[in-house]
Amino acid sequence: MAIISMQKVNIIGFKEDERKILKFLQEKGLMEIIEKEEALSSNELGGKSEEEIDTYIARTSFALEFLDGLEKEKQNFIDAFLGAKIKVSKKKFNKVLRNFKYDKVLNTCERIDDEIARLKEETKNQEKEKELLFSWEDFPYRFSEVGATDKVALIFGTIPQSEKDKLVTKINSKLPCTHVQVIKRDKSEAFLMIVFLKKEENNVNNFLREFNFNERKLSYDFDATAKERIEEIDKEIASLQKRINSQKQKAIELLRYRLDLKCFYDSLLLKRNAEDTKRKFTSTEKVLLISGWIAKDNFRFLKENLAKISQNTALIEVKPRRGEEAPVAIHNKGIITPFEAVTKIYGMPKSTELDPTPFLSFFFILFFGVCLSDAGYGILLMILSRIALRKLDLGLEGKKLIKLLFYGGISTLIVGALFGSWFGASPDIFPESFGAIKTFLLKIKLIDPVKNPVNVLILSLALGILQIIFGIGVSMYGKILKKDYKNALLTDALWIIFIVLLVFFALTNVGVLPSTLQVTSKLLVIISTVGLVLTQGRHQKNIFLKIGSGVLSLYKVIGYLSDTLSYSRLLALGLSTAIIGIVVNMVAQLCRDMIPYVGVVVMALILIGGHLFNLAISSLGSFIHSGRLQFVEFFTKFLEGGGNTFKPFRRETKYIEIGD
C-alpha cells in the first residue's frame, strides 16, 4: 500500500552490451533514467543512424498519411474515443518487421505521390494553355498558316470596346488596303487582327497608338486552329486524368501494407526513444553508466536479469544527492487500486508524504453515491461498467476508471435505496403487484431529499465535518509515522478536539442535545480555545508573537466552516439527479396520455433516452464534484502534493500495442 519506496541505482556495464541493456530496460519498463549532469555533444554518438531513423519516421508517417488520404480507416466510435491501439503479439510484431520490405513500399508510395503531383501539375499547365487559347477560339485559321509575307504584315491586339468603332472607321477611310477583323469581344475589350501593307506600317502604328491599342504577340505556330487545339488539350487532360486514376489504383493496392507500416513506424519510434535515452548515459569508449530510479522491490529482479545479459553488467545501489527528490509511484492493493485514478488527477504526493488513495476511497465513493442518489441509476451503472470491462479493450488506467464507476454504482444503489429513488420514482407509486418488494423498499426508504431537502442538507454538512476531522486525523497519523509526536498532538489532536467540541456546543444550542449541557459545552469550547491560543504560536520566539499567532490561528475556523459549507453541493447534485429523473418520467407520462396509439412507444423512447442522458450528465457531475471535495476540502488538511511522477523508460508506441 501507499507510496512505493524508490531506490536510486547505477547500472554499469560494457559499451558493447549497450543495445541489449537498453532493449531489456525498454521492454520491462521498470526504471526511470536520469540525465547525466554534463551532456556530451551528440556528435560522439555517431549521429548517422539517428538521422536515418528520423528520415524513416518522417517517410513512414508520410506514407501512412498518404494511404489515409486514399481511404480513411474505419474505427468504431468507442475505439476512436479511447484512442485504442492495435494489439499485436510480440511474435507477430517481429515477424512483420522481418518480412516487411519497407524500402520498397515507401519508395512506391513516394513515387506514386510524385507521379500524381507531376500529373496534376501537367493538367494545370494544360488548363492554363487552354484558358489562354480561349481568346483565340473564334480565329478561323491554322496558326501555321498565318504570317507576314513580303508585302503584307499582321498585328494582333486588344482595344477598349469604346474605341473599336472609331478605329475601324478611321482605318477604313484613310487606309483602304488595311483589313480589321474582330476575333473576339467581351464587355470591355475587343480582340482584333489587323492586316496591312508593310509600306503603310508607320501609319497603321500611329492610328493604333492613338486608340490605345494593346499589342499581343502571336506566340503559336502549330498546325491547327485554336478550336482544334482546345479539343486536343481536352483529350490530353482526359488522358492525364486517367493516368492519375491508374496511379491511385496502384496506391490502393498498397493499402494492405498499412499494418506493416504501423508496426514499422512504432519499431522506429522505439528505436529513437532508445537513442534519445542513450544521450542520458555517461559513457566512455568502453564503459557505460546508466543512472536512474527503480522501485526497491524490483532490485533483485533487475539485478539477476541484467547479469543474464552479460556478466559484465552490474546494478549498484547509490545514495541520492542531497536535496534530490525521488520520483513517486503509488501502489495500492485490491479494492483500493481503482481509486488511484482519482489521486492521479490531482497529481502525485511528495515522496515524503502519505499516499492519499486509501483515505479518500471511502468518502469519494460515498459522495459519488450521494450525488447520483438514484438506485436505478446505480444498477444501470453497475451493469454498464461490467459490460465495458468485459467488452472494451481498455488500458490499465481506463480499467481503473471503469472499476471506479462500478463501485460508484454500488454506492449509488445503496444511497438511492435509502433516499427511495428508483429511476426518478418513489417506491410508494409502485403498483401494488410488487407486494413484498414494495413494502421492503418503502421500509428502507429513510429520507426523501425532494420533500425534505433540509434534512439532507444537514446530512451533507455532517459528512463534511466528518471528512474534515478525518483529514486532520490523517495529518496526525502522518506526523506520528514520522515520529513528530509534538506537532501531532499540539496541532492536529488539539484541533480535532476543538472542532468536536464546537459541534457539540452547536448541537446543544439548537436543541438536538439536551440544553442542560449548554453550560458545560460552552465551558469546554472556551477551554479548548484558550488551549489553541496558547499552543498554536509556539514556533514564535517572542511571547507577544506567540500569543498573537495563537489568536490568529483561530482564523482557521473560518476556513473549516467554509469547507464544511462546500459539502452542501452533495444535496444540490443529488436533487438535480432526482428532479431530472422526475421530469423525464413526467414528460413520458404526458406523452403517453396525449399521443394516441403510439403514445406508449414514445413514452418508452423518452424514458430510455431521458434516463440515459440523466445518468451520463449526472455521473459526470457526481464524479467531478466528489473529486473536487477530495482535492480541495480533504487533501488540504494533510497533503501538499507536487511529487514527480515516476516515468520509467519503456515502450511508447503510436499505433501498436505489443503484447507478449
Add this chain to the structure above:
Amino acid sequence: MTLGIALAILGAAIAVIACGIGSVKGVGMAGEAAAGVVAEQPEKFGKLLLLQALPGTQGIYGFLGAFWVIMKIQLLSSPIDISTVTGWQILFACLPIAITGLISGIHQGRVVTSGISTVAKRGEESGKMIILAAMVETYAVLGLLASILLINGIPVE
C-alpha cells in the same frame, strides 16, 4: 389565475433563461475552441467533449430551479392560488440561481476554453482542467441550493 402565479412563473422563466444564456455562452465558446483543436488533433475528441460539456450544467440548474417552482405551486395539476406577495417571494427566490447561473456559465466557459488550450498541448492534463472548471461551478451549485431552500421555505396557500 392570479398575479401571484404570474410572478412565480416569471421567476421560473428568468431562472431558465438566464442560466440557459450562461450555458449557451460557455458551451458555445468552449465548443469553438474544441472544434479548433479537433481540426488539428482529432484524437483528442473524447477529452474535449467532456470539457465542453461542463458549462452546460448551469442550464440544467436553472431548469431545476424552475421545476422546483412548478412543483411548489402545483402548476401541472391544479395551481394553488397564491397571493401577489407570495408570487414576489418566489420570484426573488429564483434570483440566486438565475444570476449565479448566468455569470458562472460564462466564466466557466472561459476556464474551459483555457483548459482546452492546455489539453491541446498536454493531453494528459485533462483531468486537472476538468477540476479547475468545476471550481467555478460551485457557485452555481450554491445558487441553486439557495434558490431551492428559499422556495422550500416560502409558505403557500
Add this chain to the structure above:
Amino acid sequence: MIYKIKIQDDEIFAYSMGRIRALENLLLDKEKVERMLSSSDPNIFTSVLNETTFTDDLSLISRPEDFQKVLNSHLKRTKKFILKITPPSSHKDLSFLWLKYDVQNAKVLLKARLEKKEIRDNYLSGLGNVSKGKLKKYISNNEIEEETSEQEKENVFFKFIDRAKETKEPEEIDFALDKAYFGLLSEYSKLSYYQVIKDLIKIWIDLYNIKTFIRAKILEKDKKFLKKVLTPHGSFDLKFFAKLLSLGLEKLPGEFKDSPYGKIVEETIDYYSKNNSLSILDKLIYDFEMSFLKEENKVSLGIAPVIGYMLAKENEVRVLRIIMIGKLRRIPREEIEKYIGILY
C-alpha cells in the same frame, strides 16, 4: 454592458485559439533546432520539418538548396491559414502584420523605377495587403485599378509612396518608406481596438528608433539626419535622441536603464565595444519581441495568440534561414547558434 462587450470581443477568437494552440506544438523547439544543428546531413531539414507544419510545402523542393521557396510558400500559407481561422471582423485589425511586405514591395518597385528596370512579379512578396498588380500600376502610372474595403488605409500608404517618388536616391527611398511604414503602423494602432496591437506597434517603433539611433550614433551623424530617419509616435521623442547624440557611447545604457529596452542597449554597446560590430542587435530585437509575445500569449482568449503565431512563424522562417545558410557556408555551429535567439 461594458462587461458584456469585453467578453464578446475576445470570445470571437475561441476557434482560432483552439487551432493555434494545437499547432503551437508543431513550432520549432530547442530539440528540433538542436537536431538540425548537430547533423551534417543536409536531408535533416526535410526530416525535421516533416514534423512541423511545413510538411505541405516540402513538396516544392527536390534539393535542400531550394529552401527559400519552401519558406516563402510557407509564410504565404500561414497568412492564408490565419485569415481562414479568424473571424472576418478582425481582419482589418490583423492587416498590420503584413504591412511590412507592402513596404518592402514598394521599395523594390520604386528603386526599379529609378533605374528604369522592369520587375518580375516573383521578385515581389505576395504577403502584402495591397496586391502586387495594384501596387505596380500605382507606382508606374498613379492609377488605382479597383477599390478595396481597406482603401482608406491604402490611400494613406499611396500618399507616402507619392512622397517617396520625388526622391532620386535609392537610400532616400528607404528612409522615406521606413518612415511611411511606421507612420502607417501608428495609424493602425490608433484605429485598432486591441491593446496588444497598440503595445506591439509601440515596441516596434521604439526598437526601430533605438536601432536606427545607435547606427546613426556610431556613424556620427547629426541631428538633421536623425530628424530624417527617426519616426515619431514612439515612447521617446526626437529631443531625447538629439540630446543623447552629444553623450559618449558608454553613457547610452544608463539613459535607457529605466525603459524596457535597457538590456538591449547595454548588450549591444557591450558587444560593439568588444567586436566593433552591431550584428548582435537584430537578434536582441527579435528576442525582445518574442519574449513580449510569449508573455501576451498566456491569455486564455483573445487576438494575441493569433498575432503571436504569425510572428512566431516569421521568426521560425528567420531561424531556419540562418541555420540553412550557415550550413551551406559551413559556418561553425557555435557561430550560428549566436544568431538564433529565443524560440516562441
